[in-house]
Amino acid sequence: MxxxxxxxxxxxxxxxxxxxxxxxxxxxxxxxxxxxxxxxxxxxxxxxxxxxxxxxxxxxxxxxxxxxxxxxxxxxxxxxxxxxxxxxxxxxxxxxxxxxxxxxxxxxxxxxxxxxxxxxxxxxxxxxxxxxxxxxxxxxxxxxxxxxxxxxxxxxxxxxxxxxxxxxxxxxxxxxxMMVEGRCALSSYATGRSTNMDGVCSPASHVRYSEDAGGALLTRLGDFAIDCFACGQKAGYPVICKGRYRAADTAPAYAFEEPxxxxxxxxxxxxxxxxxxxxxxxxxxxxxxxxxxxxxxxxxxxxxxxxxxxxxxxxxxxxxxxxxxxxxxxxxxxxx
Amino acid sequence: MPALAMGPILYNWPVDAWRDFYFRLADETAVDTVYLGEVVCAKRAPLFAPVVEAVADRLTRAGKQVVRATLAQVATTVDRQLIAAATEPGGPMIEVNDTSALYHLGGRPFIAGPFLNVYNEGALAFLAEQGAAHVVLPAELPAASIAAMGRHADRLGVALEVQVYGRIPLAISARCYHARAHGRMKDNCRFVCDGDPDGMVLKTLDDRPFLIVNGIQTLSHACLNLVHELDDLAAAGVTTFRLSPQSCDMVAVAAVFRAVADGLLDAAEADDRLARIWPDAPFANGFYHQSEGHRWMPQPSSKPQEVRQAAAAS
Incomplete structure (x- = not known):
């Protein structure tokens, strides 16, 4: 080398x-x-x-x-x-x-x-x-x-x-x-706290976890479900650009990037x-x-x-x- | 009297639809300023290049001020070439959405676009000194900050523009999410974005529409509607209201905003009309009211939501 x-x-x-x-x-x-x-x-x-x-x-x-x-x-x-x-x-x-x-x-x-x-x-x-x-x-x-x-x-x-x-x-x-820094208002759109103006992306105060009957963990940011984890699966911190979504009628997928x-x-x-x-x-x-x-x-x-x-x-x-x-x-x- | 501007088409529309949209705008509406040109993806720019001069010419002859919008992300050689071409001396007025263009302009006049991040009076004063005669504010700026900008813009002699209609640009990325959704990548995308004239809807796991993918750009699913806030915006010193094109009848949308701005139509009635013109997306005005951007916060001039929905359905 x-x-x-x-x-x-x-x-x-x-x-x-x-x-x-x-x-x-x-x-x-x-x-x-x-x-x-x-x-x-x-x-x-x-x-x-x-x-x-x-x-x-x-x-x-x-x-x-x-x-x-x-x-x-x-x-x-x-x-x-x-x-x-x-x-x-x-x-x-x-x-x-x-x-x-x-x-x-x-x-x-x-x-x-x-x-x-x-x-x-x-x-x-x-x-x-x-x-x-x-x-x-x-x-x-x-x-x-x-x-x-x-x-x-x-x-x-x-x-x-x-x-x-x-x-x-x-x-x-x-x-x-996943987004170009300084050009992202996704967190602001979901939570009202702005990455650019408040220095906060995906604030913990707006994160909610709920468990369904089957034991799967649904993570939410503000009003929006960001991801879902089966029992025992390691749940990543919910940020919008690493969440799972449905495009059209397809199965849920990491539309931007995986965690x-x-x-x-x-x-x-x-x-x-x-x-x-x-x-x-x-x-x-x-x-x-x-x-x-x-x-x-x-x-x-x-x-x-x-x-x-x-x-x-x-x-x-x-x-x-x-x-x-x-x-x-x-x-x-x-x-x- | 505030002016109305039609922002650039952010999506990948077929070239005929692209041309016809502007031809119709030239003939039919009270829109004062029209922004033309590709903001999101350099690969799309050649698609409508063959008709852009004819469109610009027709709009100019119809008395519109024509501004050439430029890319919000400038990184690749192609991006850089487009910016260099758009900033050649003697060229038309451009909307700058990345500092790369400022390098080439060297102090010549320009319009600062919404992606340039002009959040405060310090940035405003600097850009005014650099040649910005007109500044489009970022979409997430709340009312109090818009008002503060208005006071400084007035002193500096700079016109201020705020988006009042259309999906809200939220993010830009190096990666193309349209291509990713189709199992492709940016360099061999085959323009899969051309099937979504209002972008591709992303729903949450519990089936709630949330975001819109438009190539490397992400927008709100909700449609910004500041029709109730027009008087306050004007009083705060905003000189131009921007409508961001969706695939619905934008001539009709422009007519509604013009009528409300002129005091000929009340805002609640305007909501009903706008909901009928484009029923696909709920309204939002949360950013203006310093709340979640997706929220629709009824104003004193609003009808109750049930009444509006009933009216929209009729």
């Missing part, structure tokens, strides 16, 4: 809580990403995220251990309610985070105008998939890194890399939504050669044990590939949702 073409990628790991952040840093993360409490980021779940004070402490801990902190302020403030988002930018700058991840143009304008020296990354929520879109954001907001939407093949990522002036961060592991997780470990060397600067692991809502296991395994896999050897990836496969995984759009155009 020609290691000379590979640069050492930054391993970007999820931190849902201060304790989770320390776990990720200790397990070998080069950078952690996190959000402040409230609607300003795309993982606004109860019990998750940081206060401004916790963020400042977390940055001190990470920097003390040679890791970076990236703050996600990547939801879309509705008109007339910008303050939580501008406060979040202020808090991030005060806490000396290494970068702020933005998606909304209004938020990006505030950050650029108020803190011209603050490093900005473009969130996957901005949905910038073409070199032109990425170049536009780079020009307008001095974006230094783009988190690519999960719709390109590795070959296409390489082509994008050659045409843009900023770094690329790519998701490699974890839950993937699978993204796992690109097999493609890691290709991604590293494609010029991807940072490999991102999803899962701010996951447990510390999960974060520790995934981060350690990826640290090992990346370092092993860099040393020119094949990595053992069996441990990672066991951690994917129900053990089922996909390479999504990355491996081949046939996924589309």
């Amino acid at each position: 020609p290691t000379a073409e590979m640069t050492r990628p930054e391993l970007v790991c999820p931190a849902g809580t201060p304790a989770g952040l320390r776990t990720a840093v200790d397990a070998g993360a080069d950078a952690v990403y996190c959000g402040l409490q409230g609607p300003t980021n795309a993982r606004n779940f109860p019990g998750l995220n940081f206060t401004p004070g916790e963020l400042a402490d977390a940055v001190r801990y990470a920097h003390g251990h040679g890791a970076k902190v990236l703050l996600a302020v990547n939801s879309f403030p509705p008109a007339g309610r910008m303050t939580p988002w501008t406060d979040a930018i202020d808090a991030g700058v005060r806490a000396r985070v290494d970068a702020i991840i933005v998606a909304d143009i209004g938020v990006a304008c505030y950050a650029r105008d108020t803190y011209p020296d603050q490093r900005l990354h473009l969130s996957v929520q901005a949905g910038a998939a073409s070199p032109e879109a990425i170049r536009y954001f780079c020009r307008a907001f001095a974006i230094r890194r783009v988190v690519l939407p999960r719709l390109l093949t590795v070959a296409e990522i390489k082509a994008v890399h050659d045409e843009i002036p900023c770094e690329i961060e790519a998701f490699v592991f974890g839950n993937i939504g 699978v997780s993204l796992n690109l470990t097999r493609l890691l060397p290709d991604l590293m050669r494609a010029g991807v600067t940072a490999l991102k692991i999803e899962g701010r809502q996951r447990s510390r044990a999960y974060v520790k296991a995934v981060v350690s395994a990826f640290r090992d896999a990346v370092d092993t590939f860099l040393a020119g050897r094949e990595a053992d990836l069996a441990d990672l496969i066991a951690l994917t949702e129900g053990g089922r995984q996909t390479e999504g759009a990355f491996a081949s155009k046939t996924w589309r």
